[in-house]
Structures are given as structure tokens and as C-alpha cells.
Amino acid sequence: MAVIETAGLTKQYPSVTALDDLDVSVGDGVTGLVGANGAGKSTLIKILLGLVGATRGSAHVLGHDVATEGAAIRALVGYMPEHDCLPADVSASDFVVHMGQMSGLPYAAARERAADVLRHVGLAEERYRPMGGYSTGMKQRAKLAQALVHDPRLVLLDEPTNGLDPSSRDDMLALVRKVGHEFGIAVLVTSHLLGELERVSDHVVVLDSGRLLQSSATTEFMHATGSLIVEVQGRPDADRLLGQALVEAGLTARPAGGALIEVEVRDDTTPDVVRDLTVDLGLGLVRMQERHHRIEDVFREGGAGSVLPV
């Protein structure tokens, strides 16, 4: 059973369409939700929590309908918001216990769980200090702890690495991975930084202006895309000549910037065809390599704007 499933999910605000006819299915493990700022990531999370109503369409979380069973969903789901949400004059320890109780745990159980999750997220002695004095990294850890305290089946992490320096970011990503794989809690983690999600998630969903751009396993994103990058020399217009010859041979070829040519791989013989044509034209083959996609290529192809590749 899918952990999260949406069908035709649409959310319109008076001036902007935040989500546009979204069909997404999210399973176990860590799922990255990528998109530029304003792509609809936070809106999607709020709809999944049942905090905001959808304009059209439906969504199910752990088998519960978000429109009618919000409370049941919120009991099973942990949420780490993007913005600050910690009272300054309470210690992380007290706060996480309190939040555990707010999720329905009895006091003793909440205390025990809070001690566990605080240890897992790496808050040691500082857990007894008021949170107002915490660094951003410690605050993010405390926020993660409160999302995990009631042992949810799914956690929604909204930009957990926001504002962190590179080493804290690595720690946080390692934590996210640990939550998804060692604790067996399904994770939906958002980011506008693509490189991060390549590293931690099993599956990536890409949103752009509220539309689904792509949803597939991270390994597929990283896979050879089925194209070769070819560089030739010998004559000033060598790349054009070869390109012409490749097209005449029935292959799809296009300029790939500079003097490079990108050739789609049709079958195992394609590299041989490229080599033979190069030789026939009397050109020198400088390099021929498989092209690997990175997640950001999805954006390039989809024509999405302001995304920050790492």
C-alpha cells in the first residue's frame, strides 16, 4: 500500500495555483520532494496533514482520506515545519515530552520516548537548556525530535537542511537517512537543493509550479540516460560534419554545447557507428563517453526556472 497517494490534487489560492492536478504516489523509505521555492512543496505537506483543504482532487495518507480523517492522519504522522517553531524559554527535553503528550502518549511513555529521540538526533547535555540559546543546527535537531517522539509511521520534513552549514547539513541528511532506513519510518523530505536529495532518498518527486515534473527512483535519475557525448577534431566544422553524418545514418544527434555532440544510444552498436563514421570522415575522435543525468537535468529539460543545483 502506498504511504501517500494523491489523485488530481489541486489547490488554488485567490491569486496563485499552488498545486495543479497532482498525481503522486509515495512508498516506504525516503522520498525526496524537490522543487524551487513556491513550487508547492509546503502546500502539499499541509494538505497531507489535513491542515489545508484541497480545492479539487483527493489525497490519502496511510489509507486515510485527508479531507475527512485529518485527526487520524495527524496521530500517525510527524511533521517538522520549515520555519522556527520552538518556544525560547523551554528546554528541548521538556518540550519534546510535552509534544509527545500532545500526540496522546501518557507522561511516563512520553518521557522515555523523548529521551530516546533526543539521543538519536544527537542532543546531549544541551537538551536541558532553554531552546532560545540553541544554534540553528541544534534547533533543527530539536524540531526533528518533536516530529519523531510519538513514533509515527511517516514523517514529513519540510526543508530540514535549511540554514545549516555544510557539515551540519551532512549530519542532518545522515539522520534523515537513518530515520528512513534504520527506524523504518517512511520519510517525505523536501528541499530546493537537488544534490542533497540524490544522496539520501530512494525515490524523488519533482514539482514545478504545482505540477508533477517527474517521479521515479533515484537510481533511475542517476542512470546513464542513453546518450553519448562525442568530441571530434580535425576540421573547423568537424562537429557539424559528424552530426550530419549521424543523422543520415538514422541516429538522433544534437549539438551539446562547445564542439560536443550528444548522440542517443539506440542499441549496442551505436558507439561503433559513431566510431566508423568519424573514421570515414577523416576526423580524430577525442572522446566518447556515456552521459549521466543528475537530478537537475530534469529541471533543465522541464524548463523549470530558479533551481539551485548543488
Next chain:
Amino acid sequence: MAWSFFVTGLRNTYGLGRSGRSKVLPMILLGMMLLPALILVGVLVQARDVLDLDQQIVAYSRYPVITQALISVFVAAQAPTLLSRDLRFRTITLYLARPMPRSLYVLVRFASLTVATFILVGAPLVLMYAGGLLADLPVGQETGDFLGGLFGAALLAVLLSGLAALVAAMTVRRGLAVAAVIVVLGVSYTAVSTIQGIAVGTGNDTVGEVAGLFSPYTLVNGVQVFLFDAPRATATPPDSTATGLAYLAVALLLALGSVGGLLARYRSVQT
């Protein structure tokens, strides 16, 4: 769940479970509320025969009006700790992301503040009652007056908490909320008692009776005078059934209105 939220809120209003500094003000106020009652009890027990007393020196129904400044400060200072604080630190998002519905959050917060205020107003009355029994005041009479006083304390707590919570929920700035609540409560009481004084001086008692509707303190005292024939604390308590009913109606409207206003306010809170 709601219960533990209620208890935590109640503890927080007295600074328990929070930093040491936040305990100072509510505890001082509680002490200052109890001190006059303690002195009154001491005098009552020691000097009952000398002064030939057969009732409390200060009636239960008048005590909250005499100490209104302290009560106003308490409500003004503690309403924001429950309401503005969640809005300011945006902790409210975390509460709303948990099973508790939005309206329950509002009602529990309101209940915590009300009970905290009730404890502040009721504690000295309990002390006075205990002192009254020690001084061998007529038990039946005392118990009746005391229960009437507690009813008044509860009503006052509801009205003050409702008003203060509504004001506090409008702003994320704690200082602003504190000042606004003190202004609303302090100015209304001062204005009402001034108008009542003038009304008595010029012989227009009806004006004074109507004015009494506009401050929670005079309103609650009026309701007590009307319902229990309790000793009055204002120059012009309601003296007819019609004005008495008006006092009762305004008190109810104010209580329901402020809770309704709170619920409406939180419906529009963004997560």
C-alpha cells in the same frame, strides 16, 4: 491529551515548567493577593470579640474589586504567555499538526487561563473562609456567602480571561498584549467607578447602574448583588430586577462573545 495540555498550560501561567524568571511575577501577585486576606483573617480571629464582629471585615464579593489592580496585572501578564507565545514562536503549527482539533486548542488554552485566574481570585476567599470558621462566625451564613463569592470569582475569571485572551490572540508581541489588556481592564474600571461616583453625586443612580455594565469587576459584583444579595462594592449596584437581569445577560454575552471571538480568530491563523 487535552487534559495534559490543560495542566501544562495551567502550570505555565504560574511559571512552573518554565524559566525561573517567569515564576517571579505570578508568584508575587499570588502572594500579594493572599496578604490582605491573611491580615484580615488575623484581625478577625484575634479581635472578633473586641470589635463585636459577626461577619467578615471585607465581604467575599468585595474582595476582588478591592484587589482589581493585582488581578488585572496577572491576567494581562499571563494571557500572552499562553496565547501570544504560541503565535510568536509559531509553536501553534506543531499543535495543529497533532490530532487535537483547532477549536479544542483554543478552548483548552482559555480553560487554563480561566482556572489560573480563578485560583488567584479564589485562594484569598478560601483563606478568609477558613479564618471565618476559626473565628466562629455563623457557619451557615458564612458558607452561603463564601459559595456566592466563589461563584463570583469563577464568573470574574471567565470574563477576564475571555477578554484578555482575545486581546492577546490579536498580537504576537508580548509587551503590546500586556499593555493592551491592562489598558482595557484598568481604564474601563477607572472610567466606570468615576462615572458611578459622579452619578451618585448628582443623584442619577440609573446612569451609574448602566455604567457598571462596562467593567468586568463592577459587572460581576452587580451580578452577585442581584443573585445573592451580596454586599455591594460599587456606589450604584443594580437595584431592580430589570437591571439585575441586564447585568446577568451582559455577563453571559461577554463570556460567550469572547470565546466566540477567540474561535473565530484562530480559524484564520495560518499554519
